[in-house]
Amino acid sequence: MELLFDPAQLSDFLGTTLRLSIPIIFAAVGGVISERSGVFNISLEGCILGGAFGAAVGAFLFGSPFGGLALALLCAGLAGVTLAVLGVSLGINQIVAGIAINILMLGLTAFLARLIFGGEATTMTLPGFYPIAIPGLSAIPVVGSVLFNQDLLVYLMYLMVPAVWWVMYRTPWGLNVRAIGDYPRAADTAGVNVQAVRYCAVIASCMMAGLGGAYIVLSQVFVFTEHMSAGKGFIALAALILGRWNPIGALLAALLFGFFDALQLRLQFNSPEVPYQIFSMLPYLVSILALVLLAGKVRPPAAIGTKFERGAK
Amino acid sequence: MDSYLRLAGITKLFGDFKALDDVNIDVAEATVHAILGENGAGKTTLMNIIYGLYQPEQGDIFLKGCKVAIPTPRDAIHMGIGMIHQHFMLVDTLTVTENVILGLEGLGANIKLKEHEEKIAALSQDFGFQVDPKAEIWKLPMGMRQRVEILKVLYRDASLLILDEPTSVLAPNEITSFLDGLDRLRASGKTVLFITHKLEEVMSAGDRITVMRHGKITAHTDVQHTNATEMARLMVGRDVVLDLERPKVDQGEVVLEVAAANATDERGLHALKDVSLTIREGEILGIAGVDGNGQAELAEVITGMRALDSGRILVRGEDISHKTVAQRRHQHRMGYVPEDRHGTGLVLDFPVTKNCMLRDYDQAPFARHSVIQAAAVAERAEQWVEKYDVRLRSVHQQARFLSGGNQQKVIFAREVEFGPDILVVMQPCKGLDVGAIEAVQNTIIAQKKAGKAILYISTELEDILGVCDRIGVMCHGEITGVISPEEATAERVGMLMAGIKETA
């Protein structure tokens, strides 16, 4: 209760909520693009991890967070290419392909990280992004410092979500994506290149999830650890369902999960005598609960998970 | 008249199968040219070649006298060719406008939806289509969706429109307004290629007719210079016996009774409204109607694949409404030939043997004490393949690799050979060639002679007229009337199919 009445604490709590939401927002909004084009993206988890790894390596090699950002996009993008080749071109079950990518990313990043960083992997501090206060806006009580005293990646997210919405609902490409996700043959006969659109959608989606991973490394912890994605990609999948495959909805759902994550951290802090793991499961439980409550009320894109072949009936 | 499209010596192979064999057609500008032929005659393949979906092995295409190659639909669109597919290529969740502009080039980065909406409204006005550009597709009736399809093509400035079986999803009154629409298209200088297997439509709407059979052209003629009987002969390759043998069988007691059945479809809509019917031993009850008027739901509530909201299903007086599919099939000896062979009637990845045991997989002789008797299964499969003349390489071949007719024979063997009391058959002849259709209909008539109660659902009125003893017509989930084949004139059935009930 005191939380609500103490502005400093409230602001701190909201800040934590936002911070914990951001990787999920990137991945969930990215996932919307891929799934609206009819491709399941279970590999969001692997893409976050790939992004985190790329960010760490880039920042380490180039000594700059921008180098990290570039490599994060590259690594996650490569995961996206793999998913597209397996799931779109070869027509392998997209869930199998996604799981395979997650397992590959897990092993590959663990090995390469040890190779590149050696023994100092966990002790070093990588260069990262630091908060830039926006004059004026950041002075707004409570929310000002939460929303407008953030680093570059958060501001990028502020731009990205409306941009994705605009692309999906206002541009020809977005129209193609939405059509393909529901009825690819209709788009094909109208002259849309289904495979090309799906490739773009999948790769873009993975790169956005990669940004989520980059955020963890470059803005939060400044170090790479094995399996640091810790299931955030899967929570993002739940978030995009909860958000009904709409970028704005996915944003709100991701914030909700971030809120519960922040809540459980506070509970941990307030009750040190209870083993913290009982609180750690809260975001996962909330995700499951959200799926149960929503069951039957949401409809995924009709053609999701199906491969498209020219000429096949 | 100038030639708009000319096809010269088109040949198309699918594996070893010659789908098109040296096809030559000349389509004059601003005419309605009908391509008439049975299912499997190669009409759709031909259209797909013109639209760039398939490439021919041999032959040339000329547009306004110039030789052209059409590698993709996009190229076809550029050349002013538009296609309206039999199954509408519309995205349910998008609006009319979004569907119309989908894939359009030069939309810019930001779609100006308002502008397009206004242009589409105007275009729709020009052709008297009355389509609301903002409506979502899934809310529109079939006839309206077809207009959206045509608008889609017109919006791209197509001057050649290809219509593939355009009337198959329309109710009779919708067909009339569709044919009026064709006239308007021709009047405004469009060329229309119109594929169908329905004679009457060709006679009332076509200018010229090309008849196809087994991938070959059998005739070119003007509508004025021919008549329906000749057309039918050219289409089928022999004189058509319009009256099938309808043997008189003494009808016994009532076997199946459906009483005031109500059910809901996948979209949560009320799909079956107070449907009641009875079928006696040795009787075939036909159900006619335009596709999607509750026929599928009727078959499903009888066979137990869909739950009833209210009402009852009785077999020989016993209420089976709450019995499972398995109980109905085994205790009440119900056979079911479903509409969707690939999605429901068969497991395409299974060999023919396993598909043969699908119905009775846990019964003798296929299984004893839950152990599958592979030898008995194979033996039974061999017997059925022999008896029903199923053409295949081996009974261990995957069902996927059988032709449609042979797949249907496997299903019929399975659903008939166990000795049903009731047989529910839905669209059994869809997509089959003449020989297969005859085999299927003979099987059904043989079952009637054996005293079974048969429910025969089809959208093809001729099929039903040929074999049924009584005909029920469905519209909007209701049975609008039950009549005898002798009373079934086209007008009367048409009224019933359109939902105009007769006051008895």
Place this chain on the structure above:
Amino acid sequence: MMLKGIELFYLLRPVWAVLLALVLGSALIALGGVNPLAAYKELFGGAFFDYYGFANTLVKMSPILLAGLAVVIPLRAGLFNIGAEGQIYMGGLLAAMAALYLPEIPAAIHIPVVIIAGAIGGGLWGFIPGYLKAYHGINEVIVTILMNYVGINLVSYFAGGPMMQEGAPYPYSEEIAEYLWLPWIMGGTDAHAGILFGLGLALIAWLTIRFTTVGFALDTVGKNQTAGRYAGINVKRQILVSMFVAGAFAGLAGTFEVIGLKFRLYHLFSPGYGYDGIVVAFLAGLNPILVPLSAFFLSGLKAGAHIMQRATGLESTVIDAIQGLVIIFVAASLAFRFNQSQWKRILDRRKSMERQLAEQNAGAKSGSD
């Protein structure tokens, strides 16, 4: 003849996938500055040709084999059980509880009770997503994954809270009574009888799927759910049962870790065996009788990794990367299915071409004579 050979080539797809992964893996090893051949020699020698190493392979094989079965069984019915990891934890948890907290009962009853408790623990963790899938249509992939995290955290909570041994340096429970321990199968090593259970269950699973109506129904549902309903199969029950059985198998994997290897409930006691199960399942082509083989191979990789690290100094995580490559290539190989008629056409065409050539040659010869 030729056709049979080509078919065999297709049949051995997983083998080619593994070989390809090993070849690419050698590039990774070389990247680590180690001679790949030397590394593989240490790896496989240590895993398969050394008494203690072999025992270590069997130790890892016990949970991986069972986890593989836990993925295969629902997948036959078309369901993705990504939740074997959580099911392993819940199996371990309930088994440990049954082992530690039941009042004194004779060993002959207590041991089966512990095993059954473990199976039920995992089974419930599989049943829940199965129920949500069957009755509410909720995607089982996401639910099983999320439930992994819940299960792992639950075990951590119990091992670090209510069940924690007093004064323990990190979360683990009291030791379970010695009479509950599984027997060892190789003297002087940790290899325990859990592997025998696994092999037995793999055989039973194979017989059931291959020869009984239960397996037929499962496969029918997996290949075409609507046709399954049409055939009178209770699809919902198939989903529930297959997910429960799968969970139970994974639960047994956790149980045997507790009563066969660790003898306590540790937090984080499974290093991802549930995920290894996914790799094993696809490597085995979803055939239960091949699961032991692919589990043996994968366990060998894992067991040999540490021996390799000690001998060559190469990071053992390279094995995780190679495992990732294995599953990618196995997944990719699924796209290439043997199409008999297509190959027959190609071969026939070649034959007729050869005949023509031969005739032409013969003709040319006779002409020149």
